[in-house]
Amino acid sequence: MLEQPVRAGFDSTGHQTVDVTVRGGYQPDSIRARAGEPLRIVFRRQDDDACSERVVFSSPRLDRRLAATGATTIDLPAQPPGEIRFTCGMGRYRGRIELFDDRQPPVLARLRGEASRLEEPIGTAVVLWICSLPLIALIAVFALDWSAAIAVAGAALIAWVAGCLWAFRSSARPT
């Protein structure tokens, strides 16, 4: 039975940390924490059930005795994104830690930002180009042959895109 995940916080010294009460189970039993940073878990026993005596982590493989009174601090080294499970010695108390990565690969993030920046001017340019096609067709009928008309249409598309990129860039305000 899993509760809503509890997000690990940061203590005054900058350690990623979370408190877990041990009483008939782990509270919270579902934790979200940032991958790639050490995680400090402070267990506090509030019962003397045999299940509260030990805590076993799946990865890194750790088996620790919990002090009968007061707090037991367990420091997990930085881990890649994924899931860590922790249980009592016989697997009756259960908890899980979800390690998430909140950083995007920089190249991907930059490409995405660039794409969303270009979307508007290029969309506008294509609409303007389609609107100008009848005019180009009209000119083609009277003055040019069809291969020349296609070249003119291509040049018009390039001109619209360049013009819109320039117009949007010069109107964009720095934020």
Ligand SMILES: [Cu+2]
């Ligand atoms: Cu147990």
